[in-house]
Amino acid sequence: MEPYTPRTQTGGRKKNITLSQKEYSKITGTIASVRRHRLQQDDIHQELNGRVHERSSRHSGRDWDEPSFIAETSFVKAPLNSRVSLGGNTIANNKEKAKQQSLDHVPLDVQEAMILEDLLYVLMGIEGECIQFHSDYSPDEDDPIRGVRFIVEPSLDPSVRNLVERLLPLGTYYTGISAFIEHRSHLDYGLVNHALCAAIRDMLKDYQTLLSQLEHSFNFSPQFSLQKLWFYVHPTVHTLSLIYQLTLELGTADDPSADLSSSSSNSPSTSDAEEEARNEALGIGSAKLKSVLSENGLGTSSAGIAVKGGEVLSIIYERMQNMSGDPTANLVYATLLREAGTPYVTMLKEWVMTGRLVDPYEELMVKESKFINRGILEMDYTDEYWERRYTLRDGSTLSGSKAHKAGIPLPRSGGGRLPGGACIPPLLEGWKHKILLAGKYLNVIRECGIEIHRSQNHSDDEKFSMNDERFYTFLEDAYTHANQTLLQLLLKDQDLIPRLRSLKRYFFLSQSFFLTHFLDLSSNELRKSTRSASLVKLQSLLELTLNTEEREDTMFREDVKVVMAGSGLYDWLMKIISTGGIGSERVGENEVGNEEAKKEQKDDKKPLLASDTLALDYHVKFPLSLVISRKTILRYQLIFRFLLHLKHVEQSLGIMWIEQKTTPWRQRVHQSSKINSNPSSNTDANLAKSSDPEFEKWRLRVFLLRARMLAFIQQILSFATFEVLEPNWRALEVKLDKVTTVDQLLRDHLDFLDTCLKECMLTSAKLLKAYNKLIVTCATFALYAAPYTKSAIQAISETETAEGQRRRWEYQLKFEKNFDHWFKVFLDCVQFYASSENGSLLPLVVRLSSILKRSS
Template sequence: MSTSRIPSGSTVPFTPKPRKGSSSAKLSLSQREINQIAGTLASVRKVRPDAIFEELEQSGDAATFLGYQPNGQSSRIPSDPRQAEEPPRPPRRTRPPEQPSTSASASAASSSRPMPSSSHQQITLEKEPYRHRNGKQPERTVQREVLVAPENADSIEEAGPARMLDGVPLEVQEAWICEDLLFVLQGVEGSLIRYDEGYDPLDEDQRLQGARWRVDPSLDPSLLSLVERLLPLASAFTSVEASMELRSAPEYGMVSHALCSGIRAMLKEYRVLTAQLESLFLQSPTFTLQTLYFHLHPTLHTMSLLSSLCLSLQADGVSQEASDVSDDDDGLGGMADELGLGGAGLKGLMKNLKAQEGLIGGGGPVLGGEVLGIICERENTMSGDPTASTLHSTLLLHSSQPYYRMVVRWITSGYLSDPFDEFMVKESGHITKGVLESDYTDEYWERRYTLRDGSSLASSPKVASAKATPSLSAGIPPPRPGTSRLPGGACIPAFLQPWKHKILLAGKYLNVIRECGIEVKRPGELEDTEGMVTMNEPKFYKRIEDAYIHANRTLLKLMVEEQELIPHLRSMKHWFFLDQSDFLTNFLDLATSELRKPAKAASLVKLQSLLDLAVRNPASSSSNDPYKDDLKVTMQSQGLYDWLMKIVSRTGSLIEDGELDFALDERADEDVASKKTDKEKTLLAIDALSFDYSVKFPLSLIISRKTITRYQLIFRFLLHLHHLEAALSSMWLEHKASIWRDHSGYDDMERWKSRIFSLRSRMLAFVRQVLAFATGEVLETNWRALEDKLAKVQTVDQLLRDHVDFLDTCLKQCMLTTSKLLGVYAKLMTTMSAFVSYQSSFNAALSKFLADPETESDPAKASQRWTVLTNFERHFNHHTKLHLDAVTYNAGSENVALLALN
């Protein structure tokens, strides 16, 4: 047995080397070997060397163990007097646990290779039976036997190392296996415990699963049972060591490195324990395998937990899915060679493409928030196990420190430092505040900083499913194969899930302030002396809340006081809600000829100049508005009701569950689709006319493109009503002319004219009733409620919510969000618009009748006049009744404000 594996400073029994060239089968020892053995035993027992020989003589083993000189004298007297004074000691064994020594390698080689064919080769065995400590018997005696190998080398090969413990006493086997276990527990092979034949220590996948061991079959079964109970500890240790070596690479991120640091601290305690056990093994005569098992049994559970954790941190499916893609798979069904496209380069390219498509890798390595999520999940799952709970809480504390620093730095300064994509918040650097005015869908507020899991404050299952398109969900990684866990930083630890939106918004607010050129103060900034902090405790949650409130109040003060948010909102109400419609009346009068053109033929430059003229008219109340230069004329590509009906027909309701936001996101796609229709009806400029409003950063976060679109919907609704009212009023002025007022002398014509007057009057009354309801009952009432809320608002997100809720409520109460109400109302508006546009036909029919009453009184021509009028009356009466029923139903169920229309 090799003696080079015992730590320095230890004294152990010495095994002499076999004497080469001896042909005698008789057991014998040289004088020097006897002296060395006696000196070693004396040193261990702290007695004189003569006491060793006396003990051997008393036990009767002197002739067998020591041998005699040919003259019959005992050879226990050393030939060198200096050896009697100080017994020689064997060389110290200093084999480190991590790397086998030369002698150990030789021993391992001798146990795996056939012995040389020399007939004089000797094999050394040692027996160390334990003796009770008393006055008569020694503590331990050692017997050495030098056996001469048989001349036939083949027999040695057949019955060599596999049976190397045959005939060895149980006490010696126990001492030998204890020594081997102390090395195996450090991941190093021993003499009796070797790597399993199917285990390759150079294979990374096998090392991550843990080493597999093979024990010498000749070991006593009673000892083998205990050894097999301890070998899982060695396997788990090698698994943890391999995982630590792997996860220490830079690409695994700071959280994994912190976790490795915590695990290494535990492994240090494990190594200290094994070192103490080795010292006890070398010093205590009563040390047994049971003692070793007693001390290591609690560690076995802890190490198995560590190994299980390390295995769970491996990306599920990485090795399996990668192995499923054969090296012979060229991505072309094996036809690459036939096409002349074979070669390793093509195969490597196909693997890279598949990896980018997510076919290989399953989301990349486990890092960042996913590491914390796995530890937290395991801690909750094993909460009933005190050891597991303590272990996982300790590792969670160590591994969460880099994540904690990222969170604190983000919520206190708005600075995002995440080089390995471990944090829950991601930044889209290509999105700047300039895109707020140039790009409709790319909004700074919503897409510059987002959560990696794709969630938002306004998200809902219905909207999330509707938004699950490649264009919008491309940045959200798919879950790990076989689990619902998102990979990497997209996985937010369970203890931070309720706080993720506040963490996101706190950093967002501070970034907005920094974009305005204002230095961000950092109250409660992270200090180096802070030490390790537990994240899943109320103290840390309070810190998040305080940072969120501070960022909210700072940004709110900036917007309300310095950027004059409230005056901007009042100005938008004035322009879009037509509080004082005198400027609109002047504009419509000036731009009548231009607004009668098709929308594509109308000149925006001319319309903008006419709008500026109407707004700056000194007689108009709008001339004193400080933000009148921000008002712009724009043309929409679709009619108001056509576009709303397309959206509502798909979703059923425009504002429930955030569908309006989704509809606004899809507006560009709808516009493109509408342009592709072959025969689309001509859209007049008056139906496509809308206003736009320019607002600078950071007010553009509150008055965003989506909120401006809501204002535009309300404005187009009111503009249509005003236009209809003006058209019906102009119709009334025409009906006051003598041609309509003078009696024609024909009762049928007079009834026909009176029916037109009645229908026009009913239409005008309906339009004025809806207009008065929208402006007085809806817009003005909700605006006063918004002003009250703005006076008490304390956070930016509350301001955002109140503003959007105000606009959504106005849209809902104006009957623009419910499919049934919108459908009936759109048909009514179409009927009235058609009736107004038919006024010229009515005038022509009346003129023809007055020019030739006899001919025009013909029943066929009279029936034609009455048919057109009757159709208008029937449609108006029918849709008016349907509208009243729909208003009554919605007023009683969900829209109480509509009661004013009953």
């Protein structure tokens, strides 16, 4: 809202103002009497009479010699210096003069003329003769943004004083607004504050133009009076009041109790700069410090954060909404919102059109963690690059989590508004996620070295405002363009779908021939300890296995590598569960506390076998590493190791079955043959008769236990492969065919892996504990194939001692007891989770129940 400017009417009045001699004499006489009265108080009455006489002589056509003000440079350059004294006791002197001056005996028309001249100065924030600064005013202690208060000479006529007191707030408003402009024009307050100050300064220019016109009317119009001054000025009172209230709220929002007259708190000192430089050199600069605070769950106080950026726009918008019934307020605040929001909109346009974040004063809703770069993708098991490289300053995510995050400033003590750039303007609250994603997508494309073509629908020079519908159309178009461009890059140019299919084939063992062949070739190496096994040899055997198959994904075989994990699968899974999930881990599986793993191995004196730590890795380049990231590769590795362990135990039990088809296990021992072979010993014959049924019973129970274990392993492997992985993969393929956004693609892929982990029972501590005991029992039993064969040979050849027979039964009974106990516990856990949390386990309950029935 521009201040009201009076204009001369061209209706029935003259275009050129001319005064008759009588009118001019009346004006000059009134002004001369006012000045005469004032100068009499200072004992300069004769000087005033001389000047009035000279002025009268001038208008009478007589010559006169009045010294010109041109000789006084200070008056020519700054005419208002005539009202401003340079002495240190100016305020005290003025107050003393005000006490000595009394208007009781001054005529009313003279009082009005005196007060009119004073008002023209007071409206500019300059103290007058009859209108003084308030007695409590102190320039050194008072907050300049609150403005200067004025008081009127008590002896002024009440009828005049009433009207004057209506005009006095304009002086307060003007001084407060001027102080705000001067203070907030500092660089540290950002571009939005600069634009706001420029807009307010333009409005003050109109106000100053109005005052100059009023001064002209005061000097040359005989009809100009206090009433006319009020008539011209009263619309501006409301306008400046609105601006003053806004500046007051902006000036006190960061710290209502602080003295805003000093900007030293906003300007970094030399010592602070030196300390920051040292911190950066030590690797604990502000950016990394914020990251550490984020990791440790520490918050950031809003104290000391200036009101800038989005917070300024939010305050303007909220005031506009609260005063929506006032047309003047709507117009003023809408203008200020449009002008102040121009740099904010410009930064948003640059972000959503090019992916570049140009925000030197941290005013935008998007922030960048510069210490997180592409290189972190090679070791990032928490997806930091995508999740934390660019984020919203208010900490909100697409998942809708409202928990306060570290590194996010706390709300202001009054009103609960986030400070600075973390405060998102209400007009953009619903668009913040699209704004973030649009820039993130383009940033990825730009880092691939691909030139970004700007949308042809909108010109770069086209200007928008936040309350313009075209601006939101522009944001929607920019988001759609960025999303489709990156999606096309991933799906078409980078062959994402074939990559995922090769991952599924290598890690989910859908082609059993590949894994069986590899396990057969590397069986000798897998029996060694993790330290002794040769990664080079295992990698060569893997390549040999892959090259024997003719598949369409031949080009991706070089990306598959053999690695050794630092700990066992189930220990690692229990560690993940205890820390809250895979996403909360700070290190990868291949870097799983190597020192801790070595310490555990040293304490237990049981080094891990290569078969327990073997895993596959898969390497892709940027930008595919966003989708096939270390975060997702870790999940693939966990599923692969789970299936590999099952396959390895199944193969071991199969080898045990083949060995138990040999002669010592199939040969029948007849009692008669034993008696005839040693007819002289009835004692030995009686022993043979008593031991034959026992040996047959032991052998039968070994066969039965092996068969139960093999059935259990095969049922788990079949369930995981055909009822978990394959159906979920088909569901993922359907989603990938319909995917429309990059974030949906990332989310669907991660959800697929998490679902597979959950349905494979790798996310429940109770299920893992029981399953681990079972699988260890089965693997250990398979390792006893050779000792059992040796015991059977000794039993048939009658060389087995009573101690050997006892130990043979002791081992068998232990295996049976452990397997039966943990099988029962595992089945109970599966039934519980199938009925309460994970209904996908119901088919496994049926499979395990059938094993239980057959064994009974």
